[in-house]
Amino acid sequence: MFPKIHENEESQITGLYLGWVTPEDGQWLPLVKTVKTSAGYHSTYTRAYQQLVTKYHGMAYLLSLPTSHDEVITPTIPDILTIRMPRQRPDVERRCQFLGLSYPNIDYMNFIARTGGTIVGDSFDICPIMELNTQGEYQFYCLLYEVDRGIRAQLQNMSALQCTVVSDQRTIVTAADNYLGALPPYFSLMENKITEIKLINISDDFYLGDHTLVSVTTKVNIYAHQCFELASERVAA
Numbered sequence: 618m619f620p621k622i623h624e625n626e627e628s629q630i631t632g633l634y635l636g637w638v639t640p641e642d643g644q645w646l647p648l649v650k651t652v653k654t655s656a657g658y659h660s661t662y663t664r665a666y667q668q669l670v671t672k673y674h675g676m677a678y679l680l681s682l683p684t685s686h687d688e689v690i691t692p693t694i695p696d697i698l699t700i701r702m703p704r705q706r707p708d709v710e711r712r713c714q715f716l717g718l719s720y721p722n723i724d725y726m727n728f729i730a731r732t733g734g735t736i737v738g739d740s741f742d743i744c745p746i747m748e749l750n751t752q753g754e755y756q757f758y759c760l761l762y763e764v765d766r767g768i769r770a771q772l773q774n775m776s777a778l779q780c781t782v783v784s785d786q787r788t789i790v791t792a793a794d795n796y797l798g799a800l801p802p803y804f805s806l807m808e809n810k811i812t813e814i815k816l817i818n819i820s821d822d823f824y825l826g827d828h829t830l831v832s833v834t835t836k837v838n839i840y841a842h843q844c845f846e847l848a849s850e851r852v853a854a
Contacts, residue, residue, distance in 0.1 A: 698729060713728070790831070
């Protein structure tokens, strides 16, 4: 049985950003913001998306977005996110247990956020929109990328985990100065200002696959970064 994750009730996800790493410089950029409102799911495009869609002409088709400037309200989670939700498969309950989520009443936004929303066939990923907890911090749960399984197997004999943003815009996680894995790309916006990173769960389950779940705490409000500016907002002078 996987250990239960105890989250502060105020550390809630209020929405999701769909993002992409640009091939030129490895910079992560948010494309679409989706939040749940009383009217449904409200999706808004970012200025970064407006600029990228003119350069990469197939992007709008891949995201199934009608235009680069509209605000869209749908009664259900939009298609660009539903394809990243769990399907009706025998392993879904175990996946939720591993991620620390309830089942069968799955919190789909949390599921997408913790798995990173990556799917075979596209290169987009997810950055959750978090509220501050009572300690004035943002707490994220996510899977590590490109994990070194040899180092992971020795974690019990190593010191606490640490993070560093490296030259190619990746945020790598180390244990006793040994490379363990990498955080999702949006963590590079925190610029080495992560307060704490903890190992939560490890899975080498045949059905779940090889995954490492961590929690990341920071006081940095990454949503204040200019790249999150919405298309509907005034351009800064």
